[in-house]
Amino acid sequence: MIVEHLNLVDFRNYATADLALLPGPNVLVGRNGQGKTNLAEAIVFLATLGSHRVSSDAPMVRDGHEYAVIRARLSVGNRRVLVEVQINRQGSNKARINGSPSKTNELPRYAHVVLFAPEDLQIVRGDPSSRRRFADQLLIQRAPRMAGVLADYDRVLKQRTALLKSARARGIRGDALTTLEVWDDKLIALGSEIIDARLRLASDLQQPLAAAYTAIAGADHSPELEWALSVSGADPEEGEGGSFNLTDRSLSLSKGAEMFRAALLAKRQQELDRGLTLVGPHRDDLLMRVRDLPVKGYASHGESWSVALSLRLASAELLRAESPAGDPVLILDDVFAELDADRRQRLASLTAGYEQVIVTAAVEADIPEPLHRHVVRIDAGTISDDRVTDADEGDAP
Template sequence: MIVEHLNLVDFRNYATADLTLHRGPNVLVGSNGQGKTNLAEAIVYLATLGSHRVSSDAPMVREGQEFAVIRARLAHGSRIVLAEVQLNRQGANKARINGSPTKPHELPRYAHVVLFAPEDLQIVRGDPSSRRRFADQLLIQRTPRMAGVLADYDRVLRQRTALLKSARARGVRGEGLSTLDVWDDKLVALGSEIIHARIRLASDLQSPLAEAYSAIAGADHGPQLEWALSLRGGDPEEAQEPDADAATDPRGDIEELFRATLQAKRAKEIERGLTLVGPHRDDLILRVRDLPVKGYASHGESWSMALALRLASAELLRAESPAGDPVLILDDVFAELDADRRQRLAAITVGYEQVIVTAAVEADIPEALHRHVVRIHAGTISDDRDGRTDADD
């Protein structure tokens, strides 16, 4: 897939913006705070329905405006797709494909993007929510219908938790809250589908992860990833031990265990006013040298794991997508890497159909990726080829 053109309206610091992109490497250069990462964020949103910087859509709408628009012309071989999303401060977002209204969760069927960013270090060093977000955004790209499943799960989770808080406030005991059974059924059905998809994703990522880690680090430390499931009785927010049998559980067994665990935890959930088990409390455990990355890996090993996760994601999408390669976006990554890792990452990624690199310092970009330079200054986009201005704020 190729992003041929990006148009923004009232997105971040851009009143309007137009960016033409090319096959192969594209370089966006600008000092920090000028708007280059905003362009990358807009492209990523079409593919993942989320931002790598904020957890809600409102911060992406320009100050003083009610909505922002992202439009992109995407080339899938000889086929051209026009994808558009309107991000609203209030109410549901809207989307169009080739001018026809569609649901936003359909957009990832057409936009395939893998982002590398400094924030990726939080995937391996941060709290479990960072790893869940990484996995779920990849799930959406791999199986776009999962966007709806994840959204429905979050809605059911909020409603069930609100009921638990109400019960706690009223002093209701577990056996006196029969209305919870309806929400348990919905939570189990949706949550089991998410758990099953995540376990399958971890299994499918294992081989490309090992290859990518070796290529980036120049060493084979046997990276591994497994899910620690809250429904198995541990607390993955604290524990670092995954369950070795998790990957072999069929979905039916997960549903049965999920339902039984909810019943066993009901009194404690009412006491705390929280839903204590489910995919919202699971953790993806990452290991190198048979040790958890979090707390044990060096800075270099952590960066190698973070980059390997993104490269493995790209390889998985590349192998499965009829649209061709995903677009790779390397957002201010090279400034964080030593010279060795810079060259290795450039050598691996340069072979993709389209690569977009952002950098504050042009000299940080390896020669292999140093092509089609565009400069960003205060929301103004200028092409090095002829000095013309494509957009201004």
């Protein structure tokens, strides 16, 4: 897939913006705070229906306006597709594909993007929500229908939790709260599907992760992924241990649903006492290990960066292998400034062969030669393309 043209209206610091991109490497250069990352964020939103910087949509709408528009012309295989999303400060977003109204969760069917950013270090070192967000955004790209499943789960979770809080306030206990069973059924059905998809994702990422880590770090430290599941007794949000061993593939969707129901029953009194839903994929964590030690708390800064980069490379390779539309677009957003010289060169060499790469940098000299091609300069929201300048100079008398 290739992004040929990006148009923004009232998105972040841009009243309007137009950006033309080429196949191969594209470099967006500008001082910090000029709007480079905003362009990257807009492209990522089309693929994941979310931001890598904020958890809600409202901050992406320019101050004083009610909605923003992202519009992109994509080259997908042998055809061109015009995709558009209106991000509303309040209410549901709206989408159009080739001019016709569409569901927003259809957008990831056309837009495949993998982003590398400084925030990726939080996937490794941050709280469990960072790792859940990483996994779920990749799930949506693998199977766009999961956007609806995840949204429905969040809705049911909020309604069930509101019921628990209401019961707590009214002093209702145990079997007296019969309506909770209805929400249990919905939570289990949706949550079991999410857990199953996450487990399969972690398993499928294992081999490309190991290969990417060796290529990035220059060493084989046996990186591993494993989900700590609240349905099997773990509670990462409370700092409690427990996990599901990925080498045991016996956890079918039906067995997962049984475990989910049993865990809810076991936690029922605690949930009523606290007014919280304590079991489900919203409480799970993706555990990462190198050298048979947890990355969080044990890995060095360099190892942590290698794991973060390897997760993104493994994601790109997985999408590349599964998508009939070709390579995902790779976006390297201010990531080279965070890396030492050796990791810069390794990352550049590993990504340069993708159909399209978009690199942002505050310092042009930070960009390794394999990626230093088409240069676009960003200054206070103004976009200037070196190709246009060169063409103008060549036409001058």
